[in-house]
Amino acid sequence: MEDSWGFSEAQFQAACGQLDQPAPTAGGGWQLLVETMGISIYRLYEEESGLYSYKIFGGLADCPPELCADVYMDLDYRKQWDQYVKELCEKTYNGKRIIYWEVKYPFPLSNRDYVYIRERRDMDIGGRKIWVVLANSVSLPEFPEKPGIIRVKSYEQSLVLESDGKTGSKVYMYYFDNPGGMIPSWLINWAAKSGVPAFLKDMQKACLNYCKKT
Template sequence: MFNKLIFFILLITTSFTASAQYNWALKSDKDGIKIYTSPVVNSKLKALRIECNYQSTLTQMVAALLDLKTRTEWIYHTKSIRLVKQVSPSELFYYSEINLPWPAQNRDFVAHLITTQDENTKVVTMDGPVAPTMVPEKDGIVRVKNSISKWLIFPLNKNEVKVEYTIQLDPGGAIPAWLTNMFASEGPTQSFKALRLQLKKPEYRSASVPFIKNY
């Protein structure tokens, strides 16, 4: 997930805009989706940031991102996903497996997803660090054990938001160059375009998320 493979290994996925350790460079600007990369100290993989505007309320966007059962419909190469533990309406753990073509082995991860909202700006933050030991590892699947990811959702007006998703991780094991390139060219664009379609579904348009206040 280029390490853009990482985007699809974890959605499961920050801005880190105030962090001096990142030096973002625009690599792609297509279909309203901007993709940036940055070198990471002591890592061969680059960090990834994706930006996109959506016709959506804050509630719609958060409802769609928290709807685990539909993530296989729009997150590139997601094979399966399930809830592990619901701590509160705004905090949960989930398990996901990412389907990779041969000869690469599938990856899986357990994410700890925490959603908060700034009372003044209404900006929503969704942190998704991994919890690698919460679910036993499976034979033949490489566990993602190191990851930093975050969604930032900025309200632009009552019916439009800007999303920034940033992720830095080590997918573990070996990833062939051709596979990295495939995910780099197709993954971010396909997933963020598919999210646009998800947001149009009636269940999100009428969704209620008690801990989120719209702009």
């Protein structure tokens, strides 16, 4: 695997900058999909893929950003609180940490799996402490596709966290994947409108329980 598969300083800086961006405007192609539980979700239609990418802005009350980042990075713990995880593990390849993740899909759809790299940086931007996690899919022969599971070959995610000035976190997330196969539009809409807020709520609960766990 080439070192170029890592993330650049510019990518981390760009992710940090999203925290200070105003809400996307319709003129830029982004449309507000849903506002719920203090979370705003926007989507942008990608002509090339025929799919949507998403930006999520909001907050997690009573979850400090460093704790959120710790919970997000803890794969073993995620298997306990994320009901959609079928398999999740980290392996080392050529000195790089590679994550394998299989996601449960509702019957009769096939499960999806991901092979990706990710990196966390705890940054200081002009005196502001910001936690950033970037993830991107990779393709490696050491992680062959499995029968009956559809490999997601295009996946990108950014998570940016900063204190909300109280006991919680200000959150920005960018997300895009190409799940492949034929997925009904109702499921895509459900995942965006309900699945993302539910995931953040579960993560909020997981943060509170992580304190007790440790």
